[in-house]
Amino acid sequence: MNEYLQEIRALTMRWVRRLSREKFSMLFTLVQPMLFWLIFFGNLFQRAADPQVTQAPNYISFLAAGVVVMTVLNNGLAGGVDLLFDKENGFLERLMSTPINRTSVVLSRFLFVTTITCLQVLVILGVAWFFGVEAVTGLPGIAVILLISMLFGVGLTAISMALAFSVKSHGDFFSVLGFLSLPMIFLSSALVPLQAMPAWMSMLAKFNPMTWAIDAVRSLILSGWAEALPKVGMVVMIMLVFDAICLYGSARAFRRAMG
Amino acid sequence: MSRAVAIETIKLRKTYGTLAAVDDLTFQVYAGEVFGLLGPNGAGKSTTLRILITLLRPTSGQAIVLGHDVARDADLVRRLIGYVPQERAIDRFLTGREHLLLLADLYHLPKDEAQRRIPELLKLVDLEARADQPAKTYSGGMKRKLDIACGLLPNPKVLFLDEPTLGLDVQSRLRIWDYVRQLKARGITIVMTTNYLDEADQLCDRLAILDGGRIRAMGSPAELKAGLGGDIVSLTIGAEDAGRIEALATALRVLPMVRAVTAKPSGLDIRVESSEKALPAVLEAANRTSCRLELVDYHRPRLDDVFVAHTGHAIRSEFPETEE
Ligand SMILES: Nc1ncnc2c1ncn2[C@@H]1O[C@H](COP(=O)(O)OP(=O)(O)OP(=O)(O)O)[C@@H](O)[C@H]1O
Ligand SMILES: [Mg+2]
Numbered sequence: 302m303n304e305y306l307q308e309i310r311a312l313t314m315r316w317v318r319r320l321s322r323e324k325f326s327m328l329f330t331l332v333q334p335m336l337f338w339l340i341f342f343g344n345l346f347q348r349a350a351d352p353q354v355t356q357a358p359n360y361i362s363f364l365a366a367g368v369v370v371m372t373v374l375n376n377g378l379a380g381g382v383d384l385l386f387d388k389e390n391g392f393l394e395r396l397m398s399t400p401i402n403r404t405s406v407v408l409s410r411f412l413f414v415t416t417i418t419c420l421q422v423l424v425i426l427g428v429a430w431f432f433g434v435e436a437v438t439g440l441p442g443i444a445v446i447l448l449i450s451m452l453f454g455v456g457l458t459a460i461s462m463a464l465a466f467s468v469k470s471h472g473d474f475f476s477v478l479g480f481l482s483l484p485m486i487f488l489s490s491a492l493v494p495l496q497a498m499p500a501w502m503s504m505l506a507k508f509n510p511m512t513w514a515i516d517a518v519r520s521l522i523l524s525g526w527a528e529a530l531p532k533v534g535m536v537v538m539i540m541l542v543f544d545a546i547c548l549y550g551s552a553r554a555f556r557r558a559m560g
Numbered sequence: 561m562s563r564a565v566a567i568e569t570i571k572l573r574k575t576y577g578t579l580a581a582v583d584d585l586t587f588q589v590y591a592g593e594v595f596g597l598l599g600p601n602g603a604g605k606s607t608t609l610r611i612l613i614t615l616l617r618p619t620s621g622q623a624i625v626l627g628h629d630v631a632r633d634a635d636l637v638r639r640l641i642g643y644v645p646q647e648r649a650i651d652r653f654l655t656g657r658e659h660l661l662l663l664a665d666l667y668h669l670p671k672d673e674a675q676r677r678i679p680e681l682l683k684l685v686d687l688e689a690r691a692d693q694p695a696k697t698y699s700g701g702m703k704r705k706l707d708i709a710c711g712l713l714p715n716p717k718v719l720f721l722d723e724p725t726l727g728l729d730v731q732s733r734l735r736i737w738d739y740v741r742q743l744k745a746r747g748i749t750i751v752m753t754t755n756y757l758d759e760a761d762q763l764c765d766r767l768a769i770l771d772g773g774r775i776r777a778m779g780s781p782a783e784l785k786a787g788l789g790g791d792i793v794s795l796t797i798g799a800e801d802a803g804r805i806e807a808l809a810t811a812l813r814v815l816p817m818v819r820a821v822t823a824k825p826s827g828l829d830i831r832v833e834s835s836e837k838a839l840p841a842v843l844e845a846a847n848r849t850s851c852r853l854e855l856v857d858y859h860r861p862r863l864d865d866v867f868v869a870h871t872g873h874a875i876r877s878e879f880p881e882t883e884e
Contacts, residue, residue, distance in 0.1 A: 304668045307665050307668060308665060308668075310665070311661075311662050311665030311666060312662075312666075315651070315658075315662055318654065318658065319654070322653040322694065323653065390647060390648075390649065390650070391645045391646070391647035392649045394610075394615060394645055394649060395645055395710065396666065397615060398613050398614070398615060398638065398641075398643040398645075399638060399666040399667055399714075400635055400638035400639045400667065400668070401666050559615075
């Protein structure tokens with residue numbers, strides 16, 4: 302057990318160290334492009350978006366939940382990239398030739414990605430607060446938002462790692478990611494509420510776990526516990542199933558790749 | 561005298577689809593020796609090594625390292641071995657020292673042991689001065705040295721080196737040969753792959769010649785050369801007569817003193833009982849088929865002749881080496 306902790310700590314610190322070395326990427330990680338979404342689109346569409354449709358006092362308070370979950374999506378789906386590079390340059394092989402628990406490398410990645418995601422979510426909520434969006438459920442609500450982010454992030458990171466272990470080249474990796482992420486965003490309630498979508502679209506959006514996450518986060522920010530609790534219960538259940546499926550798939554891909 | 565066996569493989573086989581990357585490998589490595597796997601690109605050297613270090617499961621057959629089955633007791637085996645992969649397995653953003661610190665934790669070394677060994681290893685591979693700079697600032701040879709330090713960190717009983725000198729300059733190659741000899745003197749068993757004949761000849765106590773996934777010959781370099789017997793007569797034939805090389809080979813093959821003839825792009829290698837007795841007949845045959853000889857050379861068998869004799873082709877083309 303001690304050895305397991307030693308490995309995971311060392312491997313997680315490696316990701317932290319790398320991030321601190323890559324100054325440019327650190328800037329982009331912490332001042333996430335998603336922030337610009339919030340600031341620019343939030344203010345830009347202020348006039349265009351109809352509060353009757355968004356059911357929110359202003360567009361930025363509507364958008365905040367979407368931006369939170371989009372951040373989780375982006376981070377999660379990109380979570381496997383570094384493992385992909387490790388696999389391609391042989392570093393992964395070096396790590397796996399040491400007497401570590403087979404799960405340590407993957408686990409360190411989950412830890413790292415989840416931590417970064419939570420920090421970013423906090424930054425986004427902070428910026429939203431600066432623009433006058435205050436979560437009506439207060440700090441406990443924010444804790445629940447972080448929980449939902451973690452649950453969604455784990456499944457997404459698992460998808461990304463599964464992809465990293467299975468693809469032949471990293472071109473494939475990025476094209477599959479691009480293919481996944483845009484429809485995930487547009488077929489969700491990130492930018493527009495379901496009621497404002499054409500029927501077929503809102504149908505599809507209902508099958509998107511992201512929609513459920515956004516609706517729960519949004520009611521935690523805008524509506525209060527009475528409306529939020531059932532949604533939170535629902536999304537936790539959906540996320541547990543989603544995570545189970547993703548983790549199963551990624552464990553299989555890992556075992557196939559690592560022999 | 562029977563020697564302690566460090567590694568044993570029995571009918572080892574690994575297939576990718578229909579391709580047998582290694583097939584029917586049975587060999588033993590004795591404790592304390594330098595054992596070489598010599599073969600051209602794609603021969604199956606890295607595949608064999610990956611099975612021995614537990615990263616690949618054999619399709620069939622068995623491999624035992626220091627008494628432990630690599631498939632069943634993978635974790636035990638990993639605690640006893642060090643590995644230097646063929647590709648430079650380096651994280652560009654970490655410094656040399658950070659690589660070693662990371663691996664010290666992965667090998668679960670106690671703190672004080674890590675503190676003692678890491679400077680020692682950096683000194684051994686001559687990287688002390690650059691130890692705290694990120695690896696992306698290292699030259700290829702320095703990365704290779706860091707690779708080797710990483711492989712030595714766990715103080716392994718058996719060290720696996722995959723093409724340790726590929727792409728290095730002459731000095732660095734000689735340095736690494738020196739390290740290998742030092743390690744051997746410390747009692748470490750070393751298994752290395754190479755496609756350099758001189759490296760195999762100079763460094764390995766015993767070697768297996770691998771081609772197309774199979775072992776074609778095995779023994780010490782001296783045994784392998786002696787096993788061939790006789791002499792090698794090498795003919796270099798003028799480019800304008802290249803079309804007649806085949807005819808000359810046919811004429812030579814029927815001579816009683818000729819054992820084997822191998823064509824090269826620029827001429828022929830002829831294995832004979834004794835060069836003194838064979839030379840007149842060889843020259844006469846060249847005359848008869850009107851091949852103009854640019855150079856005639858004869859020598860005792862070398863490792864490249866052994867390779868050709870067992871595989872039917874040269875280990876690499878005679879074109880200048882291209883660096884990867
Ligand atoms: N993952 C893989 N999938 C399919 N084929 C593979 C795989 N790995 C190796 N091979 C094939 O197995 C054969 C042996 O490969 P291996 O890497 O062991 O060769 P090698 O002797 O190390 O060559 P080199 O000198 O180029 O390093 C090659 O034909 C190679 O194409
Ligand atoms: Mg190889």
